[in-house]
Amino acid sequence: MKIPSILICMLQCIAVFPLVLHAQEDSIPTITEDVLRAERLDIVLGAGELREPLGLAVDDRGFVLVADAMAGKVYRYSQDGASLEFEVPHLDAGFYPIDVAAYGTFVYVLDYAGNRMLRYEYKGAWLDVLLDFSFFERMKPASLTSSTGGRLLTTDLENHEITVWSPLLDVEIRTGEYGWADGSFEKPVKAALFGDERIAVAEFGNSRVQILSGAGGFEGYAALSGGGEMKSPRYVCGGLAGYLFVAAPGARLVYAFTQSLDHVLTIGGGEDIRPSAVAASWDFRLYVADLKTRSILVYRLDYPGK
Numbered sequence: 001m002k003i004p005s006i007l008i009c010m011l012q013c014i015a016v017f018p019l020v021l022h023a024q025e026d027s028i029p030t031i032t033e034d035v036l037r038a039e040r041l042d043i044v045l046g047a048g049e050l051r052e053p054l055g056l057a058v059d060d061r062g063f064v065l066v067a068d069a070m071a072g073k074v075y076r077y078s079q080d081g082a083s084l085e086f087e088v089p090h091l092d093a094g095f096y097p098i099d100v101a102a103y104g105t106f107v108y109v110l111d112y113a114g115n116r117m118l119r120y121e122y123k124g125a126w127l128d129v130l131l132d133f134s135f136f137e138r139m140k141p142a143s144l145t146s147s148t149g150g151r152l153l154t155t156d157l158e159n160h161e162i163t164v165w166s167p168l169l170d171v172e173i174r175t176g177e178y179g180w181a182d183g184s185f186e187k188p189v190k191a192a193l194f195g196d197e198r199i200a201v202a203e204f205g206n207s208r209v210q211i212l213s214g215a216g217g218f219e220g221y222a223a224l225s226g227g228g229e230m231k232s233p234r235y236v237c238g239g240l241a242g243y244l245f246v247a248a249p250g251a252r253l254v255y256a257f258t259q260s261l262d263h264v265l266t267i268g269g270g271e272d273i274r275p276s277a278v279a280a281s282w283d284f285r286l287y288v289a290d291l292k293t294r295s296i297l298v299y300r301l302d303y304p305g306k
Contacts, residue, residue, distance in 0.1 A: 035304055036243065036264050036265045036301065036302070039299060039300045040297065041300055043081070044298070045083075045296035046075060047294070047295040050066065051071040052070035053066050053067070053294065053295075054067055054277060055109075056287060056289045057100050057102050058285075060104070062078075062281060062283060065077075065100045066100065067100040069098050072094070072096060073086070073097070076124060086125075089111075089126045091114060093114045095113060097109050097112075098110050099144040102146060104150075105122050106122065107121070107122055112140075112142060115134050117131040117141075140156055140159065141155065141163070142155060143190040145190070145193075147192075148193065151165060151166060151172070152169075153191045153192065154191075155188040155189060160176050160177060160186060160187065160188060161174060161175060161185065161188070162175060162176055162191050164199070164216070176188065180206060186205030187205035189202050194242060196242065197214040198211055198214060200222065201236075202234060204232050207229055207232050208230060209246055220261065222255075222257050224255065230248050232248060232251075233246050234249050234275075235277040235278050237278050237279050240282070241259070243280070247276060247277055247289075249274045252273055252275070253266055253275070254275050267286075267299065273288070275288045276291045285299065
């Protein structure tokens with residue numbers, strides 16, 4: 001199957017960043033008892049099975065969902081490591097699942113090759129094509145995120161914009177244009193709600209994470225302590241207590257920010273990882289899709305006061 005050229009470019013950028021981009025020890029925030037901590041667990045999901053884990057989500061049952069783009073497969077992993085491969089959709093085109101989201105009993109998969117969102121039931125059976133983005137003018141989403149109340153967020157690499165969808169799949173917000181200015185984007189690769197319903201947008205091209213209001217207005221940036229560059233952030237997700245997590249494969253690191261956007265934790269400084277996606281669960285775990293080992297790494301999060 002032919003891989004979209006814009007994604008080939010992104011993956012090449014991820015692959016060629018040298019090891020010198022690893023954070024120096026003195027750039028990693030000191031962890032104290034009143035801030036977030038993370039401990040790597042002796043659990044690895046999907047090793048030997050995954051080829052290109054680019055999309056990641058955790059459902060309400062604790063199942064870990066992975067979009068394996070190059071393999072054209074979607075997997076569900078249990079906490080004990082057992083895997084379930086989702087049914088391959090019966091479609092008239094190639095299948096390139098670039099992202100995955102979950103809400104209630106449904107799992108949504110973004111098929112980049114077909115420019116459509118597919119709906120599955122959580123046990124892996126394909127149900128239907130929920131949304132065909134080709135019916136919308138200039139729309140080619142590259143990410144998919146579920147949020148509160150059944151709303152969905154998509155980002156568009158080619159058209160440099162984000163869209164917020166209502167539970168009935170009406171467009172609530174569609175904003176963005178190419179550029180460096182506040183509220184403009186270059187290759188917005190992932191968006192997620194966090195904290196008090198603000199929107200975090202990871203820009204692969206501008207190497208930054210913009211923060212928008214729930215209505216789509218510009219509010220600021222998630223900046224690293226010390227003013228360093230994020231090195232092509234690719235994935236964002238919200239966590240408990242309003243925390244925001246950012247996977248930056250260019251830096252080979254995962255960053256954590258408080259609801260007030262204080263950078264309080266860096267994961268991966270002593271590890272050789274290439275984090276392509278990240279997902280935080282309700283049971284204090286953080287899942288990291290690693291392109292280096294082609295697997296899902298698992299961390300236990302200790303939130304302040306929890």
